[in-house]
Amino acid sequence: xxxxxxxxxxxxxxxxxxxxxxxxxxxxxxxxxxxxxxxxxxxxxxxxxxxxxxxxxxxxxxxxxxxxxxxxxxxxxxxxxxxxxxxxxxxxxxxxxxxxxxxxxxxxxxxxxxxxxxxxxxxxxxxxxxxxxxxxxxxxxxxxxxxxxxxxxxxxxxxxxxxxxxxxxxxxxxxxxxxxxxxxxxxxxxxxxxxxxxxxxxxxxxxxxxxxxxxxxxxxxxxxxxxxxxxxxxxxxxxxxxxxxxxxxxxxxxxxxxxxxxxxxxxxxxxx
Amino acid sequence: xxxxxxxxxxxxxxxxxxxxxxxxxxxxxxxxxxxxxxxxxxxxxxxxxxxxxxxxxxxxxxxxxxxxxxxxxxxxxxxxxxxxxxxxxxxxxxxxxxxxxxxxxxxxxxxxxxxxxxxxxxxxxxxxxxxxxxxxxxxxxxxxxxxxxxxxxxxxxxxxxxxxxxxxxxxxxxxxxxxxxxxxxxxxxxxxxxxxxxxxxxxxxxxxxxxxxxxxxxxxxxxxxxxxxxxxxxxxxxxxxxxxxxxxxxx
Numbered sequence: 001x002x003x004x005x006x007x008x009x010x011x012x013x014x015x016x017x018x019x020x021x022x023x024x025x026x027x028x029x030x031x032x033x034x035x036x037x038x039x040x041x042x043x044x045x046x047x048x049x050x051x052x053x054x055x056x057x058x059x060x061x062x063x064x065x066x067x068x069x070x071x072x073x074x075x076x077x078x079x080x081x082x083x084x085x086x087x088x089x090x091x092x093x094x095x096x097x098x099x100x101x102x103x104x105x106x107x108x109x110x111x112x113x114x115x116x117x118x119x120x121x122x123x124x125x126x127x128x129x130x131x132x133x134x135x136x137x138x139x140x141x142x143x144x145x146x147x148x149x150x151x152x153x154x155x156x157x158x159x160x161x162x163x164x165x166x167x168x169x170x171x172x173x174x175x176x177x178x179x180x181x182x183x184x185x186x187x188x189x190x191x192x193x194x195x196x197x198x199x200x201x202x203x204x205x206x207x208x209x210x211x212x213x214x215x216x217x218x219x220x221x222x223x224x225x226x227x228x229x230x231x232x233x234x235x236x237x238x239x240x241x242x243x244x245x246x247x248x249x250x251x252x253x254x255x256x257x258x259x260x261x262x263x264x265x266x267x268x269x270x271x272x
Numbered sequence: 273x274x275x276x277x278x279x280x281x282x283x284x285x286x287x288x289x290x291x292x293x294x295x296x297x298x299x300x301x302x303x304x305x306x307x308x309x310x311x312x313x314x315x316x317x318x319x320x321x322x323x324x325x326x327x328x329x330x331x332x333x334x335x336x337x338x339x340x341x342x343x344x345x346x347x348x349x350x351x352x353x354x355x356x357x358x359x360x361x362x363x364x365x366x367x368x369x370x371x372x373x374x375x376x377x378x379x380x381x382x383x384x385x386x387x388x389x390x391x392x393x394x395x396x397x398x399x400x401x402x403x404x405x406x407x408x409x410x411x412x413x414x415x416x417x418x419x420x421x422x423x424x425x426x427x428x429x430x431x432x433x434x435x436x437x438x439x440x441x442x443x444x445x446x447x448x449x450x451x452x453x454x455x456x457x458x459x460x461x462x463x464x465x466x467x468x469x470x471x472x473x474x475x476x477x478x479x480x481x482x483x484x485x486x487x488x489x490x491x492x493x494x495x496x497x498x499x500x501x502x503x504x505x506x507x508x509x510x511x512x513x514x515x516x517x518x519x520x521x522x523x
Contacts, residue, residue: 025344027333052344053391074374074389079308082388090376090386099375101394101423103348110345122352123395125432126425130394132380146431177335180343235335 004171004222005198008037011223014190015159017044018068022109022157022188026055026078028178030232031163031194033225036266039064048072049157051184052105056232056248059083060266062095063258069096071155073105080245084252099129104136104152106180111154113186118151125150159220160188163228165237167195171216172203178235185218194225196237283491285444286311286518287499288463289408291491292447293360294318296404296440300327303358304347304400306391307333310507310514312360312406317503318495327357334510348392351399354435359400361393361438362407365419368477369455370426370438372397372405373419380421390423397424400436405450410443412476427455446471447488448479456480461488 012034015021024030035057038046043066048058050072058075061067063085075086089095104121111119124130125138125148141147162181167173173193175181185191191214203213228234231241231248251257293315297303303316316329331337332347340346350356363372364387374390376383397403407414428434441448441457445466448457459481462468468485491499500519508515515521 028344053389072389074391076388082386087386091383093382099389101390102392103345103352103395106343106345106348121395122433123398123424126422126428127390127394128375128380128422129390131422148432177341178343179341180345183343183345 004216004219005167005169006221006223008034008194008223008225009041011192011194011221012037012041014192014220015043015046015161018047019043020047020049020158022049022051022155022160022184023054023057024051024162024178024181024184025053026057026232027235028181029163029175029234030055030057030229031161031192031225032057032230032232033228034161034163034192034194034223035060039066039262039266042066044068049155050075050105051109051180052100052102055083056245059085059252062086062089063252064262064266067095069098071098071100071105073100073102077245077249080242080249084249085258088255099132101127101129105155106183108152108155109180109183109187111152112156112188113183116154118153120149120151122149155187157184157188158190160184160191161193163194163225163234164214165195165234166197166199166203167193167219167222168199168201168203168216170202170204171219171222173214173216173219173222174199174203174209174212175214176212176235182214185214190220191218192221192223193219194223194228196224196226196228196234198224283496284518285463286314287491287496288488289442289444290314290318290499290503291495292442292488293404293406294322294495296442297327297358297402299323300357300402302330302350302356303327304330304351304356305332305360309360309362309406310511311408312404313510314499314503314507314514316358317506318499321498321502322495330356331510337510348395351396354399354401356396356400358402358404359396360404360406361397361424362405363414363419363423365414365416366405366407366441367416367419367426368457368479370405370441370450370452370457371419371422372424372426373421374423375421377420383420393424396436397426397438398428398432398434398436402439403437405438405441407441408444410445410471411474415443415474416476426450427452445474451480458482459485461486463488464490
């Protein structure tokens, strides 16, 4: 059996410069400790694809200059307001923004997991979301005459990265109800996961846990990172750190403040 | 303006808006409410309290108030099948044809302001039969002649598959209905304490209106009782700050 449990930095090795990196929405288990480690390593030119939105993770990576392009249906800090570095970078035009809509991203990942080149989706026709996506096409429904429908190319990321409650030594990862993490892993060539803890035994042999488990077959590497989603939540484990996010929103409003945040919470490794 | 204390016989502005939105929901099987939408959430819970458990209410972002077990796509798959009857959308900009902008102001490639993004609007606006537009800030900045970016169009060509779209727009000043055939809003009523002149001055788009514009009816006592006694504690589980501010819940 290959060794899947690694140190955080070793586990992140597949995420090289220029990587097409899939990241989950803020409430399902975002690998924030791993994100800070990537920034410390100085990763460059990431092509981020959010399934289907992002918050602090995309904002930090953009602010730290790690991002070449971002495909997402939204980036915000939720009740803490706009994502400041994302907003500033869009206004300055310093990275390529690919605006999408949530179900389009879900559908495009599903196309990749099925190994088909595209997926049709209702809606979108007449929107400027579609108008600014030359890679999305309209065809006539081949089964029913005059019925235009949008086709979305499959999204097959190089790596999917997320945080989950636990994994076993076989690389099986328990994701519980957050099923889109399974879709993300199926779609990606490699999947890297950080977890709160290692589960003794085999998750797939546990009747109650097996259905909520991503099989280790899909998993390239696992690293333990306690409170690895902090300051974002991990479902049923911990909530948003509202105080920290409010502080972030305030600091990241300016470049100087953002640099100070990186110094305090990313480079100093206090947060990791 | 409505008064400030929930304990008086009067009502708060939020309670008026909740009551109006609950009436718009009407009889429905399933109302879904996006994140950070306390007034639509309260209105949906009020509709459920009146309907003895109907509609089913999904409050997105609250694991307790959603049944999804198949990931984020299940909401959209549900909507695509017609299993969601009511949804709520806001917009950085909304125009007179019901187009919604959640992306940016100015030229898309060189914007002067940027919002978070379109979320699911470019899809849900097409497939949810009753979409209620909700924008508390009623100004020429938000209600514009033409949006800079169409996240989701208010109406579509006849051959485009469309089972849903906007039915109304509610603001802090008034209620508009939407006519998809004419792609136009009609002023239905002006909220107590506000005036037609004020609505006209603060709206960036043209709209229809009856010769005599009614005042939005005050929430009936039974509605206020349900809101304060039944809905407020439910709402407080998801929106504690809002419930505390409006209903004094948890104090």
